[in-house]
Amino acid sequence: MATSEAKQQATAWLKSATVGFLGCGNMAQAMIRGFVQSDLVPAKNFIVSATSESSKNFRMCQDIGAHCTTSNAEVAKAAIVFIAVKPHLVRSVLAACDFAADTLLISVAAGVKLEVLTEVARTKKMVRTMPSTASRVQQGVTAFAYEEGRLTVIEQAGVELLMDSLGFSRYVPESLLAPVSSVGGSGIAFMYLGIEALADGGVKAGIPRALAYELAAQTMKGAAVMVQETGLHPGALKDAVCSPGGSTIAGVHALEKSGYRASLMDAVEATFIRVKQLG
Numbered sequence: 001m002a003t004s005e006a007k008q009q010a011t012a013w014l015k016s017a018t019v020g021f022l023g024c025g026n027m028a029q030a031m032i033r034g035f036v037q038s039d040l041v042p043a044k045n046f047i048v049s050a051t052s053e054s055s056k057n058f059r060m061c062q063d064i065g066a067h068c069t070t071s072n073a074e075v076a077k078a079a080i081v082f083i084a085v086k087p088h089l090v091r092s093v094l095a096a097c098d099f100a101a102d103t104l105l106i107s108v109a110a111g112v113k114l115e116v117l118t119e120v121a122r123t124k125k126m127v128r129t130m131p132s133t134a135s136r137v138q139q140g141v142t143a144f145a146y147e148e149g150r151l152t153v154i155e156q157a158g159v160e161l162l163m164d165s166l167g168f169s170r171y172v173p174e175s176l177l178a179p180v181s182s183v184g185g186s187g188i189a190f191m192y193l194g195i196e197a198l199a200d201g202g203v204k205a206g207i208p209r210a211l212a213y214e215l216a217a218q219t220m221k222g223a224a225v226m227v228q229e230t231g232l233h234p235g236a237l238k239d240a241v242c243s244p245g246g247s248t249i250a251g252v253h254a255l256e257k258s259g260y261r262a263s264l265m266d267a268v269e270a271t272f273i274r275v276k277q278l279g
Contacts, residue, residue, distance in 0.1 A: 002157035010157035014041050020078030021048040022093055023085040024057045024068070027108055030136035031082070031166060032064055038138060038165035049075045072097055080158075083107040083117070087278045094121040104155055106144075106162075110181065111278030114147060114174055124150045127159055128174060130181030132188050135166035141184030142169040143177055182271040190267050195220055 002010070019041055021028045028048065035041040043065025049072045050058040061068050075081060076097035085093050087109045099105065099121060106127040107117050118126045129144035142163045151159070163169035172180055195216045202212035226237055242249040 002153070002160050006153050006157035007161060009154050010161055011040070013154060014158055014161065015045075017041075017045065017079040018077075019046050020075035020081040021046065021061075021066075021084050022072055022075055022081060022097075023083070024048045024050045024061045025084065026133060027131065027135075028082065028084040029057070029060055029064065030133045030140070031084075031108070031131060032061065032066060034135040034138050034140065034166040035162065036064065040161060040165045047075050047078055076103070078103070080104045080106065083109055085109065087111050090117070091120050097121070099123050104151070104158070106159065110185075111178070111275045114145070125155065126150070128177055129163060130177050130185050131163075131166055132185045134188055138165065138167050140167035140169075141180075141188075142166050143172045143180040143184065144169065145172055145174040145177055178275040179268075179272050182268045182275060186271040187268070190264060191220060 019035070021032065032043075032046055032048070035046075036043045044067075046061075046064070046066035048061045048066045048068050050061070050068060050070060052058060053068075053070060058068050058070075069075065072093060073096075076099055079102075081099065081103055083090060083094065083105060090107070090109045090112050094117070101123070102125070103123060104125045104127070105117070105121055105123060106129055108129055108131060110130065112128075114126055114128055117128065118124060124147075127144055127146040129142055131142040132140040134140040135142065144159060144163050146156075146159070160169075160171070168184075170180075195213070198216035198219065199209070199212035202215060203209055207215065223237075226232075227234055230237070238252070242252060
């Protein structure tokens, strides 16, 4: 945890530093929007690379206010560079870039380990992070890791500020990045499926589609806030809704028969296995 003095210095650094993104897909856009909305990094400080000026992602990053280019070499000159290309492209992209010794690199490429990243990029200042797309609205879940002794105190504070600005974040050992991202990064897709299915159930029961989505989304949000703010076990909160012989326990029974819990556990496990394969 960075000191308040280190955070103050890091805040000033981030306000003036050029922040580059190698790649401008959904995750890059979500993070840039989160950084800008948090007032941590001005939009004009970003430089982002895309494969083509005519691509949708190129135009969307321009709309955010970032400077866009098709040159990775130009992005590599930034003080902070996010590696936001697909995992299978990381090695070739980094090998073609020439980074300064003091450039801070932050990878969001799933499965590519710090050892590989530092070797290919020929730099020691490397951070791995696994964010989620909810970073766009500053409600993301982000785990990050780096080797001790490689970053200055100000750089560590800067990374902490950047990740905190996207929502919930935690520094973890590198070995935990894959399992954490399987819950917090990929898990958001599982929650979207839950919202969609819950809304479909409402439509089947006669609720208009738009209202059903609003109800389902707010229900999911309310459950999350209850877990976070009450400190109670999710099982205890569930029990409080289930009256003896009531309608909710009948619905819970239906979910249990369909393997609801096991399906979510299987999804996390499958994601974890795939992340390891990507490395």
